Amino acid sequence: MSCDLFSLATTGVAGLQPYHAGKSIEELQRELGLNEIIKLASNENPLGPSQKVLDAIASTKNLSRYPDGNGFSLKEALADKHNIDIDHITLGNGSNDILEMVARAFVNIQHQVIYSQHSFSVYSIVTQAVGAEHIVVPSNEWGHDLSAMLAAITNKTRLMFIANPNNPTGTWIDSECLRHLLENVPAHVIVLVDEAYFEYASVEENYPDASLWLNEFRNLIVTRTFSKAYGLAGLRVGYGLSHPDIANLLNRVRQPFNNNSLALIAAEAALHDGNYIKHSITINQSGMQTLIKAFDSLGLGFIPSKGNFICVDFKQPTEGIYQALMKTGIIVRSVANYGMPNHLRISIGLESENVRFINGLTKIMAE
Numbered sequence: 001m002s003c004d005l006f007s008l009a010t011t012g013v014a015g016l017q018p019y020h021a022g023k024s025i026e027e028l029q030r031e032l033g034l035n036e037i038i039k040l041a042s043n044e045n046p047l048g049p050s051q052k053v054l055d056a057i058a059s060t061k062n063l064s065r066y067p068d069g070n071g072f073s074l075k076e077a078l079a080d081k082h083n084i085d086i087d088h089i090t091l092g093n094g095s096n097d098i099l100e101m102v103a104r105a106f107v108n109i110q111h112q113v114i115y116s117q118h119s120f121s122v123y124s125i126v127t128q129a130v131g132a133e134h135i136v137v138p139s140n141e142w143g144h145d146l147s148a149m150l151a152a153i154t155n156k157t158r159l160m161f162i163a164n165p166n167n168p169t170g171t172w173i174d175s176e177c178l179r180h181l182l183e184n185v186p187a188h189v190i191v192l193v194d195e196a197y198f199e200y201a202s203v204e205e206n207y208p209d210a211s212l213w214l215n216e217f218r219n220l221i222v223t224r225t226f227s228k229a230y231g232l233a234g235l236r237v238g239y240g241l242s243h244p245d246i247a248n249l250l251n252r253v254r255q256p257f258n259n260n261s262l263a264l265i266a267a268e269a270a271l272h273d274g275n276y277i278k279h280s281i282t283i284n285q286s287g288m289q290t291l292i293k294a295f296d297s298l299g300l301g302f303i304p305s306k307g308n309f310i311c312v313d314f315k316q317p318t319e320g321i322y323q324a325l326m327k328t329g330i331i332v333r334s335v336a337n338y339g340m341p342n343h344l345r346i347s348i349g350l351e352s353e354n355v356r357f358i359n360g361l362t363k364i365m366a367e
Contacts, residue, residue: 012109012131023331034329040347040357041333043167043197043309045231047283047350049266050276053232056269057262067261074259074268078239081271082211087244090251093258095196095225095238100126101250102159102221102240106190107132111158116144118169118338120194123161132158142303142311143171146181153189160185163194164210165201168335168345170305172201175208182217190246192221196238199229199277200284201306211241218243228308229280230270235263284308287348294358298365303343311335311343318344324364330357 006014025037049057075086082088092098099122107113109131115123117139127134135157137149143166153160162181165172178193185191193210201207211222221242227233237259240250259267270276291310295302301313314321322334322344333345346357 010131012128015128023326025331028326028329028331032327032329037329037331038349038353038356039331040349040353041331041345042233043228043307043347044233045229045280045308046348046353047231047276047280049231050270050273052273052276053266053269056265060262060265063261065261066257067259067264069257071259071264074237074264074271077268077271082241084211084214084241085244088214088241088247090240090242090247090254091259092223092238092240092254093263094227094236095194095223095240096122097236097254097258098221098223098238098240098250099123099161099192099194100129101253102190102192103127103130103132104253105249107158110156112154112156113159113161114149114152114157115161116149116163116166118142118166118340119144119161119163120167121338123163127159139169141171142166142169144173146173146177150181150184153186155188157186157189159190159192161192161194163196164208165197165306167196167307168309168333168338168340168343169303169311170307170309171303172204172207172306174206176206178208178210179213182213182220185219187219190219190221191217192223194223196223196225197228197307198224200281200308203281203285204306207306214241214243218245221246226267226270229277230267231276231280232263232266232270235260235266237263237267283350284348287351287354290351290354291346291348291358294362298362309333309345309347311340311345313343315342317341321361321364325357325360328360328364330360332357 025039071091075089078089079086103126107130112133112135113127114135116137135152221240223240225238303311335343335345
């Protein structure tokens with residue numbers, strides 16, 4: 001007996017395109033047999049985990065038991081960091097997990113979800129998965145057009161995603177503009193401010209820490225991650241900060257034990273390693289300037305970025321350049337699926353990796 005299994009799936013899921021992650025080093029090794037590969041594709045911290053994190057993981061012995069399902073120790077550390085009570089915190093398997101929880105907790109097929117053109121693709125995925133209507137607001141100079149996003153709100157709008165800084169463009173929203181939006185969003189709209197790249201952007205004078213406004217805006221959710229500046233992408237730890245009533249609702253749809261024991265221990269150790277974060281930011285700022293100088297020298301435009309990556313404009317489809325770089329063992333990120341076929345997104349690497357990328361790109365462009 002045969003059956004069309006896609007016909008059994010919900011409409012939203014059946015029509016979804018799976019998330020396409022950046023190509024891994026292992027995948028390229030299998031495909032091309034290369035040994036010396038650098039990955040500048042997924043906005044990971046090139047330093048790797050801090051020594052404090054590695055020591056904490058190495059000291060963990062009791063892996064035959066389930067982790068603390070409430071992540072109490074990590075929540076306590078986060079509560080201390082943000083000067084809030086732990087009932088404001090929701091832990092996720094990466095901050096992506098929080099995005100999905102929010103959609104499941106607050107959105108259904110009768111609702112609309114607003115997000116910007118050229119913003120993180122998971123916003124689209126979670127919206128479609130719950131069958132909601134997408135309201136994609138055209139970008140303004142590659143960034144969020146907050147006035148247009150406010151104007152797009154209707155009585156059917158339930159959720160708005162704001163990425164600050166935005167991935168993949170690296171654009172950012174200053175404190176005055178973001179606060180104006182929050183002050184003017186109706187109470188029936190949940191506003192999720194995605195601050196995955198907070199640590200890198202926080203050096204900007206007018207960059208807002210939206211978590212400081214939780215007591216003023218009951219409909220605000222702020223998400224952070226340990227995958228970027230903290231160097232724990234492989235362990236998948238993120239968190240959401242919100243009014244306790246929102247956190248209560250999110251914990252009703254959160255999967256049991258969604259953070260494993262090693263992830264919880266590593267994240268807490270990382271949180272207490274301020275020197276590592278400072279060093280990561282310094283490496284990022286230096287590498288960013290190295291790439292900017294190279295792009296200027298090559299006559300390439302780019303989108304100014306406050307993340308640990310930069311989008312470069314080649315004024316032509318980039319598939320050929322993307323493939324040519326991979327053949328030399330350099331993995332970057334195509335962003336054609338974000339409506340940016342003429343751009344490549346480059347993650348900031350170690351100095352030697354940045355130089356190798358620049359030399360490789362320079363040679364390819366001269367051919």
